[in-house]
Amino acid sequence: MTNIIIDPYILAYPNNDNEFENYIDKIIELNDFKDKTNLNFLISSNTSNVLVVENNFPYWDTLNEAISKCGLTGIIQPQDIISTLEGILKYAYIENVLKIDEILYNDILIIPDDIKDGRLESYVEELNRLLMYICIAHDEGYDNLLLTTELVDNMVSITGELVEVESEKKNIGDLPKIYKKNIATFHTLDKLYSLLDPIQIWKTAASEFEYDNAIYIYIYQRTGKYLEEKTWIYGRKFLESMKSKGFLHEEAKIKILLKSLANTILCENLRATHALRQGQGGNTSQVTRSSDKAWRRDIDYEYHLHYWELENGFEFASLVVHNDMSIPV
Known part of the structure; x- marks a missing residue:
């Protein structure tokens, strides 16, 4: 089964009005695509909290003003965007899929480093955490793709030390302590379609x-x-x-x-x-x-x-x- 893991940063409401249309297109397209596929779309349990703490959750008044500026009044309503985002935030958590409560890690190195550009520290830290979870998911036999910002090579490399796993069903001794993995990424659904393997999807279909x-x-x-x-x-x-x-x-x-x-x-x-x-x-x-x-x-x-x-x-x-x-x- 293929997991599509969503980087919380791409759900953050943009500060720049020029990025507003791309933001709503991505949010709506993402939710529509999930309904049409048998892929596991996952978020982290921290996603909602990061968006709220950094004031990146869109509010009705802000959306209404942005919609008016973009000339989209009557085409899309603020509640449409809010409801869609709330639906995404109800996706399954990667922690629950892996049956892990929390992890501790050290010495995270991410290449390319420009994946962090423009991020507040909370989004950087959540990216580190999410990538370590993806490493664990990979070792458990999942295919994993990360929906994140645009990268030149559509690939991110992570090196990190897994220090502790809090779980009733997992033990640190059962997992590698040092991870070094490459994770495929995409930033548009066109790119996602090009990355998926229809043979494997057919093979696992039910x-x-x-x-x-x-x-x-x-x-x-x-x-x-x-x-x-x-x-x-x-x-x-x-x-x-x-x-x-x-x-x-x-x-x-x-x-x-x-x-x-x-x-x-x-x-x-x-x-x-x-x-x-x-x-x-x-x-x-x-x-x-x-x-x-x-x-x-x-x-x-x-x-x-x-x-x-x-x-x-x-x-x-x-x-x-x-x-x-x-x-x-």
């Missing part, structure tokens, strides 16, 4: 919604564009047919399957498609289901994708071996 997520990300990485709407559904036997042939967990098979699904959705590589016919002859009629038409797409020589062409999209019906010409109705 619902149709999560399989959709892998397809969306695969298509974005291939085309550089977000799909504006979903044009496919899964037939009642599709997931079962994939599971029986290893297309849920074998990475090599997932790779070629995602390519075939994307080709179908994008209506590309049509030379690999053939109408499923009612008989063996080329002149026999195409199999239909009311107005839906049955098609077969080559995944490779051994495996094939059978699907229905609907009026407004596709129904992925089954994954079959070479000599199987059936399609679930």
